[in-house]
Amino acid sequence: MRVSRAETTLNYVLLLGFAAFALAPVLTILATSVSAPLGQNGGLHLENFAKAWTVGGFGTSLGNSAVVAVIVVSLATVLSILAGYAFGTMRFRGSTVLFYLFLLGMMIPAEATIIPLFFDLRALGLTDTYIAIAMPQVAQSIAFGTFWLRSQFRALPVSLLEAAALDGAGPLQALTRILVPASRPAIVTMLVLVFMWTWNEFLIALVMAPGGRLRTAPLGLATFQGQYTSETALLAAGAVIVALPTVILFLFLQRHFIRGMLEGVAK
Amino acid sequence: MTPGSTGQRLRHQRPSAVARGRGTPYLFLLPAFLVYGAFALYPLGRAAQFSLYEWKGFGSSTFVGLGNYLDLAGDADFRRAIGNALMLIVFYSIIPLVVGLILAAILRRGQVRGMGFFRTVIFLPQVIALVVVAVAWRQIYSPHGLLNDVLRGVGLDALTRGWLGDPGTALAAVGFIGTWVEMGLVMLLMLSGMSRIPAEQFEAARLDGAGAVREFFAITLPAVRGEITVALVLTIIAALKTFDLVYMTTSGGPGNSTTVPSFEVYFRAFELREVGSASAVAIVLTVLIFAINVGVSRIGERES
Numbered sequence: 001m002r003v004s005r006a007e008t009t010l011n012y013v014l015l016l017g018f019a020a021f022a023l024a025p026v027l028t029i030l031a032t033s034v035s036a037p038l039g040q041n042g043g044l045h046l047e048n049f050a051k052a053w054t055v056g057g058f059g060t061s062l063g064n065s066a067v068v069a070v071i072v073v074s075l076a077t078v079l080s081i082l083a084g085y086a087f088g089t090m091r092f093r094g095s096t097v098l099f100y101l102f103l104l105g106m107m108i109p110a111e112a113t114i115i116p117l118f119f120d121l122r123a124l125g126l127t128d129t130y131i132a133i134a135m136p137q138v139a140q141s142i143a144f145g146t147f148w149l150r151s152q153f154r155a156l157p158v159s160l161l162e163a164a165a166l167d168g169a170g171p172l173q174a175l176t177r178i179l180v181p182a183s184r185p186a187i188v189t190m191l192v193l194v195f196m197w198t199w200n201e202f203l204i205a206l207v208m209a210p211g212g213r214l215r216t217a218p219l220g221l222a223t224f225q226g227q228y229t230s231e232t233a234l235l236a237a238g239a240v241i242v243a244l245p246t247v248i249l250f251l252f253l254q255r256h257f258i259r260g261m262l263e264g265v266a267k
Numbered sequence: 268m269t270p271g272s273t274g275q276r277l278r279h280q281r282p283s284a285v286a287r288g289r290g291t292p293y294l295f296l297l298p299a300f301l302v303y304g305a306f307a308l309y310p311l312g313r314a315a316q317f318s319l320y321e322w323k324g325f326g327s328s329t330f331v332g333l334g335n336y337l338d339l340a341g342d343a344d345f346r347r348a349i350g351n352a353l354m355l356i357v358f359y360s361i362i363p364l365v366v367g368l369i370l371a372a373i374l375r376r377g378q379v380r381g382m383g384f385f386r387t388v389i390f391l392p393q394v395i396a397l398v399v400v401a402v403a404w405r406q407i408y409s410p411h412g413l414l415n416d417v418l419r420g421v422g423l424d425a426l427t428r429g430w431l432g433d434p435g436t437a438l439a440a441v442g443f444i445g446t447w448v449e450m451g452l453v454m455l456l457m458l459s460g461m462s463r464i465p466a467e468q469f470e471a472a473r474l475d476g477a478g479a480v481r482e483f484f485a486i487t488l489p490a491v492r493g494e495i496t497v498a499l500v501l502t503i504i505a506a507l508k509t510f511d512l513v514y515m516t517t518s519g520g521p522g523n524s525t526t527v528p529s530f531e532v533y534f535r536a537f538e539l540r541e542v543g544s545a546s547a548v549a550i551v552l553t554v555l556i557f558a559i560n561v562g563v564s565r566i567g568e569r570e571s
Contacts, residue, residue, distance in 0.1 A: 011379050014370060019388045022451060025403040026391065028413055032406060075302070083299035090282035092292040098300075105307050107560055109508055111532045112553040115546050116313030117306065118536075119324065139306035142299050158284070165284040171295070174285040200396035202511040203529075207537065218398040222515060225402060232406060239402040243395050250394040254387055257394060261452060262459050 032236035045233065052237035055228070061220030062241070065199060068216060071134040072141060072198040073191055079138070080145025080190065085175050087146065088153030089161060099150070105143025110136065110203050118207050132208040133216070137201060141194045148264045152186040153179060189260040192253050196246050217242045311553070317546035324540045335547035345548060347523045348531045351438055352507050355527065358442030359449050359506035360499055367453035367498070372487050375461045376479070389451035397448075401515030404444045405431065434521045441525050444512055449505060453498045460494035461487060496567030503559050507552060528552045 033049070036042050053059060086092070087099050113136060121132045156179060164174035180187065205216040215223065221242045225235055250257050282292050318335055322328035339345045379385070392400065407413045408430035415427040430440040464486065472482050510529035513519060519526035519534065526534075528548055536545035 007376065008379075011373055011376075014373060015379060015385050018370060018450075019385055021447070022389050022392060024413070025400070025407060025447065026395075028407055029399070029403040079299040079302060082295045086292040086295035090286050090292040090295075091280060092282050092289070095292070098296065101308075102299075102303065105303055107553075107556055108307055108311055109504075109529075109549075109553060109556055111508065111510070111529050112314050112549045113307060113310035115532070115536045115542060115549060116310040116317060119317075119542070120310070120313065135302065135306045136310075139303045142303050143307070146299060161284040169285055171283070171286040171291055196394055200398075202396075202398055202514070203533065206514075207533070218396050218511075221396075221398050221402065225405075225515065235402060236406065239399045243399040246394050246396065247391070250391070251387070254390070258386070258390060258455060261393065262456060 029236045029239055032232055033240045035233050035236075037233045038231060048233050048237040049241065052224075052234045052241065055234065056220060056224040056238045056241075057215075058217065058220055058238060058241050061215050061217045062245075064214050065217040067130055068134050068137075068205075069195055069198045071130060072137045073194050075134075075138045076141035076145055076194050077187065077191060079142050080149050081175070081180065081187070083142065083146040084149025084153055085171075085179065087150040089179075102143050102146045105140065106147065108140075108143075110140070114203060114207050121208070128209050128211040128214055130214065133205055133214060136204050136208070137198055141197065144264065145190050145194065148190055148260075149183070149186065152183050156182055185256075188253070189256040189264070192249060192256045193260040193264070195249065196257070199246050314546045314549050314553075317542055318550050320543045322542045324536075324542050328543075331543065335543045336551070338544065339547055339551065344523050344526060345528075345531060348526045348528050348548075351525060352509075352527050354438055355442050355445060355506040355509060356503055358439070359445040359509075360502040362446050363450040363453040363502060364495065364498055366450055367457045368488070368491075368495075370454050371457035371461055372483050374458060375464075375487070386455065390455060391451070392448045393452050397511035398515055400444060400448065401512050404440075404447075405516055408440055431516050432521060434524045437517055437521060437525045441509070441512055441516055444516075445506060445509065449502045453502065456494045456498050457491055460491035464490045492567060496563055500560055500563050503563070504556055507556060507559075528555075 034044050034046060035048075036045055037048060037051075083102070087095060087102075117132070117136055118127065121127050126132050160178055160182065161174055164178050169177065200218060201216070202218050202222075205219050206222075209215060209219070212223070221238050224238050228234055281287050282289065286292065319330060319332060320328040321331050321335070374382075405412075409415075410427070410429045414430065418424065418427050428436065430436050468486050469482060472486055477485060507527070508529050509527050510533065513525055513527055513530045514533070517525040519530050529552065532545050532549045532552065534545075535541045535548060539545075
């Protein structure tokens with residue numbers, strides 16, 4: 001298709017303007033994070049990160065986030081693979097109804113479940129535990145993961161399973177030896193999305209860990225903001241620390257992020 | 268044999284080539300279902316139950332029937348929250364949709380170098396924790412932040428203010444953050460829809476003498492109806508669930524000028540200790556989200 005020079009120029013102007021708009025807040029926070037803290041001279045202050053790390057206790061909160069992420073990502077992935085396998089390759093009574101019940105989970109907002117989860121788990125003495133922070137997120141991710149992997153397994157040729165049956169494989173062997181390896185890209189997409197959601201989750205982590213001992217990274221940043229409102233340089237450095245893991249992952253695996261968001265979440 | 272195909276009697280069929288027992292599928296579903304049931308379905312039911320009681324979070328509770336819901340009808344904060352949510356939909360959904368459509372349509376027409384770079388940059392806001400986004404925008408909106416610097420730079424000193432602290436601008440300031448977050452996602456959705464339109468359609472339209480605008484309304488827009496539906500559902504729900512941003516930037520204030528249903532749920536349950544009322548707001552929010560999902564999808568299907 002031929003495009004006039006004027007139109008090409010307009011395209012670039014629009015794209016650059018839009019990109020600048022998307023980047024402005026990111027660059028603002030990066031610039032602030034290396035700027036002079038209160039009472040110091042200008043110049044590049046990379047030591048802000050070290051100071052924010054210590055003062056904000058980000059070592060602990062990032063560690064907590066990592067534990068929660070490992071629990072949620074691994075549990076949600078295994079359970080979704082099992083459930084997606086049943087829905088995607090097997091015929092059984094009630095499969096449609098049960099599948100819709102899982103789909104419902106993609107619509108249930110955390111706001112609706114968080115109140116009973118807090119009071120019921122508190123009654124069981126389970127608030128301020130990794131279980132309380134992780135399991136509600138596992139449940140949310142299972143709804144998405146089951147849906148996502150069901151369509152993945154459905155799209156695989158049936159001959160794969162038939163060949164496995166001829167080799168004498170049972171249902172679990174066929175899944176782990178044939179279907180899972182053949183679905184690696186879809187599984188990676190799910191891992192990446194669930195990790196991002198878990199890392200960035202705020203409400204559940206806020207309510208379920210009122211004691212503050214199991215504060216996750218976003219909560220650590222929120223607390224830091226509450227305590228050091230005037231220390232904008234340190235606050236910005238803390239914000240960069242919290243954002244970094246998902247941003248780095250995105251830069252390396254953006255195909256998975258974009259594919260998952262456009263094809264999975266969107267349906 | 269096609270999985271899920273109908274017309275064959277289930278009872279004489281094995282679930283799949285490798286699954287022999289009729290109970291096998293249920294065994295594979297069980298672990299996921301237990302977790303999902305215990306940590307999503309059951310609490311949802313409990314929230315509905317809580318919403319019928321008056322309870323302080325400890326001690327005894329009083330059954331009040333639909334009283335909490337009736338109280339919401341006359342509750343100024345709740346009504347303000349719903350009104351604010353509608354306003355946020357403009358910022359989260361309508362503006363990104365219009366901008367996303369135009370940008371995607373322009374991009375589809377012209378080959379642009381560096382598409383990968385632009386895609387990465389434009390999508391970036393979606394992956395950054397909203398808590399971080401809030402910290403960044405608070406600095407931009409602050410009295411000596413980037414926005415006021417720019418305004419002073421172009422001689423509009425009269426407009427400068429603390430954007431999040433001014434009751435007249437706080438809601439729009441929060442909403443605009445939503446625009447920033449959602450715009451890239453909507454644009455990419457539109458682009459992926461438009462990339463499926465066969466090039467011959469555009470050539471035929473051009474032979475008929477259609478200009479860029481007519482081409483947009485005759486070909487491009489109808490072709491991306493599905494994506495528009497999806498974009499609306501996703502962004503409207505994001506608008507209704509604005510919690511992180513409000514909690515971090517304004518805590519619903521000044522006054523109740525930026526409160527939203529999500530924030531009301533949290534504030535009522537864990538600050539005011541009105542657990543029943545909070546649960547009623549949560550149930551209303553859930554019903555709204557279900558209705559939007561079903562409603563917008565229905566409209567999308569009927570029109571295509």
